[in-house]
Every structure is written in structure tokens, then in C-alpha cells.
Amino acid sequence: MGYLADIIKSIWEDGPLGNPTQPSKPRIRNELAPAIESALVGATAGLVLAWDWAELQTKVGTRNGQPGRVEGPDAGTHTDTVLGGTVPNRGNYAWYAPTSKWRWISVIENFDNRLTQAEGDIDALEVSVAGVNDKIPALAGQKAVRYKMVTGLKRDQKYFGGVHEPGGIKTYAVGDTFEREFNPGCFVGWIRVDPSATEIGMRVVRRPLANGNGSPTGVVFPGVLSGDRTLQPITWSPIKDVLKDPGTTDQFQAAVVRYANQQQRWSPGFIYFSQLYARNAAGAFVDIKGIAYGATPVNADVNPLWQRGLYSSDPSITAGGEVVSGGMLAHAIMEATFLDGNPGAGNGVRANPYRVALDGPPKLFQADTVNGAWRFIMPKPSIDLWPDPLANTRGGFVELGIAKLSNANNFRYDVVSLSPVTGDILTYAGPERSGDASMFRPDNTGFARLGYFFVTGAGVEFIPTNDWNGFVRRGEEDRFAAWAAMFRNRLGPFLGLMRSSSAIRYMTYGDSIQAISNGETADWLVPNGTNRDRIEYLFGYGADARALVPRFDGPNGVNGHAKIASHWWMLEQLEKHYGCMFDVVNMSIGGTLVDTGTTGDGKPNALNPQRLNAAIALKPHVVEIHFGMNQRLDVDYYSKMRSLIQAFKAAGIIVIVHLCPLPNKFGGTTQDWWLFQVQEGIRACDDEGVAYVDPTLFSGTGREGAMGLSTTTACEANTSNHPGFTELKFRGLFTAAALTSII
Secondary structure, three states: HHHHHHHHHHHOOOOOOOOOOOOOHHHHHHOOOOOOHHHHHHHOOOEEEEEOOHHHHHHOHHHHHHHHEEOOOOEEEEEEEOOOOEOOOOEEEEEOOOOOOEEEEEEEOHHHHHHHHHHHHHHHHHHHHHHHHHHHHHOOOHHHHHOOOOOOEEEEEEEEEEOOOOOOOOEEEEEEEEOEEEOOEEEEEEEEEOOOEEEEEEEEEEEHHHHHHOOOOOOOOOOOOOOOEEEEEEEEOOOOEEEEEOOOOOOEEEEEOOOOOOOEEEOEEEEEEEEEEEEEEEEEOOOEEOOOOOOOOOOOOOOHHHHHHOOOOOOOOOOOOOEEEEEEOOOOOOOOEEEEEEOOOOOOOOOOOOHHHHHHHOOOOOOOOOEOEEEEEEOOOOHOOOOHHHHHHOOOOOEEEEEEEEEEOEEEEEEEEEOOOOOOOEEEEEEEEEEOOOHHHHOOOOOEEEEEEEOOOOOOEEEEEEEEEOOOOOOOOOHHHHHHHHHHOHHHHHHHHHHOOOOOOOOOOOOHHHHHOOOOOOOOOOOOOOOOOHHHHHHOOOHHHHHOOOEEEOOEEEEEEEEHHHHHHHHHHHHHHHHHHHEEEEEOOOOOOOOOOOOOOOOOOOOOHHHHHHHHOOOOOOEEEEEOOOOOOOOOOHHHHHHHHHHHHHHOEEEEEEOOOOOOOOOOOOOHHHHHHHHHHHHHHHHHHHHHHHHEHHHOOHHHHHOOOOOOOOOOOOOEEEHHHHHHHHHHHHHHHHHOOOO
């Protein structure tokens, strides 16, 4: 500690000669202050490097204890200038201020031996892990009693791919982001290659998302940009499966490549590239071709990217092919193990559900039927452990399952429930639906629902629901309570209006999610209007589903409008609770943004003065702002949202902001971008002091159980970015709960 401590001890002496309460001010100014200043200046100086001892001696340190180092191959010795004794020239030093000399500290440790030892340990671990993985397929084919041996192995799948024109290329790279951390397992490359190919190779590269040019598919080839890191060099694996593509004469080949470092966690914030190669028996690279030729299927806009191009009705028609990389990723689901987690497909494709990732993605025609079966092994639930009935670790295991033929383009929800009386488990298959399965989810009266199985032609997903107590996720009660308190505090004037039983004019000002329109007409500035709150918004719903939606009279005639938007469900609850009445004014316009000017088709955006002034002139007490689905990548969203909020606040209007719902995973965005926009919206609301509905409380990875909906068909009104009836109703009831203190 040295000279600073000595100066302070000298100024604040002990004993009768000292003056501990009023030390000498000149000494503080002239001795202590310069010493502190010198120390601070010196603290900014870092490690002093020298090639040899002779060079280090010529360098003057700036603070006591400043580190120095002789890094070169100086094999000589010298006498330590402070403590004496012979020390090696190469080593670590520290500046000793009292004598202004470099003091020898230690040798520079050689890390090569440690690194070699660590690499050996890693190699041994990888051999051990590989041995376990090799046993998984064998165990999966044995009886249920053996599954206890692999209970700790959780498997999930992620597919990502890209399109290139038919023809010959030597390598192709595809990439994607991931919405949660995981440990990668094995990867499966599906490509169509030259007939001479015997092996498929795969190289894995990681790129920071900030360097990705905004495109997960990678505008710049992997390994080129600064920050790119090769996680696994080219690893070769024999082609194990050669499958006939239905309706074509093309070969579809696959190979399984085990990821070498299975202990390494992959994280959001990066793009991970899988770069595919193929070679023949002589070791020469061969061409990668388009996977499939054929006409584009009618559901090309619905299916995930990796399925497109795998359909054909006429082999003579050529279209773009695909390169696909699938991965088996570690993923824990309620401490249970998926064994048959995906349905197989017909038309000559092997229908082994457990091995679907090893056999290639499903290749289905529009009219195909698939064996929509699932089988699930889980710890036997115990009602005594409620609310976490699956925490039972000693009660053995139970096998559940449903086998039911399904249309390739249909969805269904199967329910799994627990009897609170007997502890028995009941499963029930929901009806097949094309676009409104969430409205027909079965619920076993008298049983405690554990979750849903969402069954599609492309896979099966388990959605646990018992983690949620109403709107609140167990363990997050404090977070919910904090948000609800903020929401009510910022809406104090609104609560006062409702308690006074006044007639309240409530305006919605947003995009299509609040407009609930059937296309758009030019009467954009007319409140309500014939083309808002229309049942046709649910264009993918069947007639029986539409019949369940409440109607009301309006400009479009008797029962010409439907209560679909979230505010209808919130306001209904508030009227019951407070005895107030709402005059609802819909001024939302589909396809618009928080921006000035107009959209490409002439619709006025939120900050367009003509539209904004028309809304303010209606003098609402409260305005609900709801924008974002059309500008998820807008880096100026924060500043634009603040401008919109300020305009309504300046007119004395109470503001509520509904932040953007999460589009489904094929809706043209990623969870990273969605979270960015939500965070920017929250920042704008906090800076303006207005209330907002935080969708991360019930949306996003791991929160599917809040609504009991799969992210595959979230926004099911148009299977992209328009929430369906069930989701909008949930959002409305969730918001009402905060304002009635139910949460």
C-alpha cells in the first residue's frame, strides 16, 4: 500500500502531538492531494511490456505496484533490485515506488501443458458422451420399463434452411438464430447431391447477430466477417438414407453428423451457420444440387421454410430447391422424455416417428393423411404434490398416447389431465381443424389440466399449463404484482372515471389488430365505419367457429360487426366491475405504422397529421395505442412512439399502450427482434409515464402455457402476424384483471 498510507498516518498522528480532528490543511494540499492525484494517474496505466530485462529497466512506472512483464526469450538472470537474490530475467514484475525500481514477482506460467491436459479431458468426455448417444436409438426401441435409463435425455428439433437455384455448387451455408440457450447434439444434413457422393460434411460457424447484416440467412459467407468463429471444422459422415421424394424422380440424401462439443451451450444473440459439403469415395468435392423440382404447393406461405420446394405435381416443372440442416437439440420439458414426438408420413417415407429427424423432414401432399400419433413417457403425477404434480420422482412412470389419422394441413389440441380424486390421468383428442384449433381445445371438467399436445402434420409439441395460476406464472407472483401496480398507478384518472360511473369514450388507435377489418376502404378517418370489427378478419376460421364470436350492430347493419379485438373483452369486465359504460370508437387502420406520411397504398400512418388530428378531435377520454406488427425492425420505434404518446397527452387524453404480440415462428421475424421492439416500447412508455401491457409476461419461449397455445399457430387469424380470437380474448381479460385487482 506504501506511500499513500504513510502520508495519511503522518498527517493524522496518534498521541498528544497529533491533531486527529483538524489536521494541517497545508499538508493535505501539498502532500496528500498530489500523492492521490499521482496514484489516480498511475491507475490508468496498464501492464508495461518489454522484450527483455534490459528494455524493462529503461521504462519508468507510474504507480506503486504497476505490473510489468518481460515476455521475450530472455534466458538470463539478474539480482533483484529490491529484495536481492538471483531471479530469471523473463517473468512478471511490479514497480516499487520507494526505490523507483522493478521488483521481480513470478515466472510466466506455461499454459501449454495445462491446455494439452484439458484437451485430453475433453476428448475423453466426448468419447463418453458419444457412447451414450449411440445407445439412444437402441433404447428407444425397447420396452417402456427401459426408458427410465434415458429419462434425463431431453430432445427437441430445430430446422433451418435456405433456397438456391437448381444447379451445381460445391458448398452451401444456411443459418439461423436461436431463441433460448441449449446444448447442441447431432445435426442432420438433407441435400440432393451428385450420385457419386458417399459422404456429407458439415462445418459450424458462429457469428454475432450484430454482424449479420439483419439477415439470419447470412448475406456474407460464414467465416469471412470479423467476429466469425468456427465451432466445428468440416466433419464428414456417410450418407445413410437415400429417400425418394414423392412425385419426383430426384434422390433425397441425408447424413447424421454428431456435434463434437456437446457441452458447449449455444445462445441467443448469435447466428449459427451450418455449411454443407459432399464428396465421393475418392475424396473429391461433388456438386450440391437443388433438393426437389416441382410446383410450389398451395400452402407455401404457411409451411416452414424447410418444407417449401419439397412438393411436386409435375416432375417436368422446375423450381427452386432447398438445402436443409436439422438439429437435435437438448431441451427439458417437464422432466419427461419425448420418445415418439413426431408423426411419420406416407407415400413410401418410413413412418418411424422417433427417427423422423434421422429420416428427413415430412414430405406431404395437400391431401395426404398422416399418423398423427404421439407417445409420451413421464414421471407418474401425484396429486399430493399439487401445484407441481410432476415433481414426483419415486412413483414410477406412466405412458400416454393417442393415435389418430390427421389431414396433413390440419391441427388439433389433445389434452392431458389429472383427476384430483383418484390421481388417474386422462387424455382426450381434440377435433381436427384447419385454422381455428385453439377455439376447440378439449378441457376435461373435474380434472386438473396438465397441458396440451399440439399435433400437426409436421410434428407434435407439448404445452404445459399447470405452471400457471390463472394469468400468473408460478414463482413470478412478485413480477406480476409489480407490473399490475404500475399499470393501475399510471391509470389513476381512468380508475377515477370508472368509479364515478361516467360514460367513457374509449378509442382504439392502431393497426389491423385493433381495426379487425376485412381489407381496407378509403373511409379511413370515419370513426368505426362499415369495415371495422368484421368477422371476416378470422378468414381462416370455419363457420361453426365464427358462430361462437359475439356480434353487435353498427354501420354494417344488424349483427354486422364482431367482438374480436382485445379491448372488447377488457371493457366488458370493467363495466361489470365498476358499473360504468363505454362508448367505443375504432380509429385503427390495418397495415399502418407509427410514422408520418402514408403507406405504400395510401393509408395514413399514426403520426400523419390528418389522421392524428381527426382522432384527437373526437375527444376520447382514453386512447388505446396498438402498433408494431408492421414495423418490427424499426430502430426508430422508440422515438416515434414517444411522439405519438406526447400528441395524445398534450390533448389531455389518457393513454394505454398495448405492445406488439409475438408473431408465430414462421411469421417473418425472430423472438430477438420482437423482444427488441417490446423493450423499446416499454422504454418509451416509461419515459412518458404511461401504462403499457407487457406481452413478455405471457408470450415468448417457455411461456406457451399461459394461453395454452402453440407458437406454431399463434396469430392464427392469418397464420402470420394477426392474433386469433383466443389470443385476443386472453389479452383483453389479462388487462382487465390488472384493473380489477384480480392479479
